[in-house]
Amino acid sequence: MQILSLSAQHISQILKIFEDLACSYEYPLGSQWGKSSLEQHFASLGGCGLFKQDELCAFILHQRISEDLIEILYLATAPVEMRTGHMKKLFIYFLNQVATSSEIWLEVHAGNLGAIKFYKSQGFCESGRRSKYYKGTGDAILLKRLKS
Numbered sequence: 001m002q003i004l005s006l007s008a009q010h011i012s013q014i015l016k017i018f019e020d021l022a023c024s025y026e027y028p029l030g031s032q033w034g035k036s037s038l039e040q041h042f043a044s045l046g047g048c049g050l051f052k053q054d055e056l057c058a059f060i061l062h063q064r065i066s067e068d069l070i071e072i073l074y075l076a077t078a079p080v081e082m083r084t085g086h087m088k089k090l091f092i093y094f095l096n097q098v099a100t101s102s103e104i105w106l107e108v109h110a111g112n113l114g115a116i117k118f119y120k121s122q123g124f125c126e127s128g129r130r131s132k133y134y135k136g137t138g139d140a141i142l143l144k145r146l147k148s
């Protein structure tokens with residue numbers, strides 16, 4: 001297992017995880033992540049991924065908003081690899097190597113209780129709510145993690 005910074009060369013592996021999630025995941029995936037939006041993302045923004053051999057198992061995409069503020073745009077683990085601790089490991093890397101001394105913001109579907117439980121286990125707390133944010137399917141909860 002290894003953790004690496006992600007770049008445009010990993011787009012096809014990220015898309016594969018999105019495809020697998022689309023088949024098995026009951027909440028909207030958030031913003032529409034496709035090949036061109038990922039190309040745009042990696043033109044200026046970053047991410048990190050956990051690999052088993054050469055296979056991407058989990059990823060975090062983020063943008064730095066200011067010196068001490070980072071937004072997580074999306075994170076996911078491949079469905080067949082969920083609940084094996086991959087995101088917990090990747091998040092430790094993310095905190096130590098990417099988001100050092102930064103506050104972290106993100107938003108999540110209010111019904112996505114698994115992800116919310118994960119975020120709370122990592123020190124996030126609720127900072128707001130966007131009513132009906134996900135086009136008819138529910139609210140978005142805003143979470144933030146203070147800098148450590």
Ligand SMILES: CC(C)(COP(=O)(O)OP(=O)(O)OC[C@H]1O[C@@H](n2cnc3c(N)ncnc32)[C@H](O)[C@@H]1OP(=O)(O)O)[C@@H](O)C(=O)NCCC(=O)NCCS
Pocket residue numbers: 021025058074075076077078081082083084085086087088089107108109112113114115117118119121
């Ligand atoms: C949320 C997500 C990233 C968690 O990834 P993961 O690799 O399965 O998480 P881990 O195995 O590292 O779990 C760490 C802890 O988070 C919590 N957790 C993770 N998934 C959970 C779930 N479905 N239900 C309840 N708790 C969960 C647990 O406390 C877990 O520890 P435990 O397994 O010892 O109980 C994964 O479920 C996922 O990709 N979901 C679909 C995409 C998504 O919702 N992204 C967030 C959009 S904002």
